[in-house]
Amino acid sequence: MDVILQPWPWYVTGPCIALVMFLLLYFGRTFGMSSNLRTLCAIGGAGKKVPFFNFDWQSQKWNLVVVLGAMLGGYLAHFHLSVPTDIALSEATVSDLNALGFENTGKSLLPAELFSWEAVFSLKGILILIVAGFLVGFGTRYGGGCTSGHAITGLSSLQLPSLIAVIGFFIGGLIMIHLIYPILF
């Protein structure tokens, strides 16, 4: 049991994610988490105004069920299958984050500086969350997928568009962390 309660190593995690991809293909579907955002737009009635959302979203309900399961899985893993453990981040990461003004680095999954209600109710805090979410939602649909669709499924099936997209993920991510973070924090 202790093996489960401790953080799982990368070499266990990677194959487990590949298994998720395979199971969804075996069930006649595919692994893609950002598609749910489009489905949610369609459920909200966006298809009446914008053709992109005028599709049979009922056929995508299975993917929303995956999302519901993932939320329950997150709950179970966090509250019932874990012992309180600091994230074993590299020392360089901890000192870099300290330099940016982040305290208690690695004591929880996410920094309070961004996700606590105190942060949310500050102008800068709420803007960061909204801009971040907007970029993810816009970028995934423009780029045709996110980490699950491109980095896992697309690369596993050796598709060039997915390789280009993953290169894009890193261009954006590196710009954000190395150039924009020092301005923001």
Added chain:
Amino acid sequence: MGKYIKFFIVGIFFGIVLVKSEAVSWYRIFEMFKFQSFHMYGIIGTAVATGVVILLLTKQLHIKNIYGNQIRVPLKDRGYVRYLLGGSIFGLGWALAGACPGPMYILVGTGVFSMLIVIAAAILGTYTYGVLKDKLPH
């Protein structure tokens, strides 16, 4: 309802795996883009390596899906611009939120309800793409 149970179970497994590996952690994403740990590269690398082997085997062994059809991964449309630009825009958001769409949902389950704001903004971003789609280079 019955046909959805298997997707629910896959989702639960997915959520557990990503929390237990800390892949849902903002800190791990920061560390990855700083190249300061092998952890996330190990996860993505072994996921892709295992995925390649699984997909080659399903092809070689003619493994069929539950509908009796050959297992096939949907092919992405050809093109460069949308993947590079869209991917980069997503990357900016991924690094700022410290979460991509899967972890966003999962983190709500771990009690991070402020993530619902990020998800709402992501839905708005997707809607905006839908509106602008025909004006963007693809």
